[in-house]
Amino acid sequence: MFRVRVMFLAVFCLLVVCVTADDKENGSVLRLKDVPAAEAFIDSVEVAVIGFFETEAARGYKEFMAAVKQMDKLPVALCSEKEVWAKYGIASDTISIFRKADLHQEHLKLSEAKKIDGDGLVRFMTINNILYVTEYNQATAAGLFQSVVKTHLLLVADRGRTHSDPLQQVFRDLAPKYAGKMLFVLVNGSEKSNARVLEYFGLKSRDLPRIGIYDGVLDKKWLMPAGEITTERVQDFCDSFLDGELQKQKEETPEDKTEL
Known part of the structure; x- marks a missing residue:
């Protein structure tokens, strides 16, 4: 049973990465529906970016999507599920970066940002793209x-x-x-x-x-x-x-x- 579970997780992680790349090319981003999906997405890559937005009308959502189009090699996902938010300590709309190299999570709380623009978010993601x-x-x-x-x-x-x-x-x-x-x-x-x-x-x-x-x-x-x-x-x-x-x-x- 354990072996089957490991094989399933490996296949799921591969699919997550592939779907993310395809979605970004099509102008959309992978949406994480639950905690297992979020964990698999984060575990599958060295650096993962998740936009925690309650709705598409949220402050910074459009700028985030515009920035994502420029970061074609960076795995990105969206999540509006509060169960996942609670798992990662997210209380409000936030752009989070999860890194394996230094075991660090970087959170940009959009409500606290004085200015939000696509170029600024590209810089935020580029600076924090620390790989192995x-x-x-x-x-x-x-x-x-x-x-x-x-x-x-x-x-x-x-x-x-x-x-x-x-x-x-x-x-x-x-x-x-x-x-x-x-x-x-x-x-x-x-x-x-x-x-x-x-x-x-x-x-x-x-x-x-x-x-x-x-x-x-x-x-x-x-x-x-x-x-x-x-x-x-x-x-x-x-x-x-x-x-x-x-x-x-x-x-x-x-x-x-x-x-x-």
């Missing part, structure tokens, strides 16, 4: 630093190099294991806009790829020793930070390094 592996850019940077998880594991790589994709897979395989503990961030070292990240870690383009940890609480950084980037080495590096061993080491600065 989030690519660093001007928009996502705001969400990363606003997260309650203040430790970032960075993969700084030249996206033009052929070995970048396997390295990303190492990242993606490990990220779920550290949900709520570390945010995994991909930094494209070939982008001029990311030059400050390389400078902060004392890196040059010739040094890439490298793995680093940034602690936003202590405002300190550490680089994983140069060498092959494997699942085992990255995991050991993460665990050494979480165990407090890495913090006992002197923070590495550009002046401390002789060769990377």
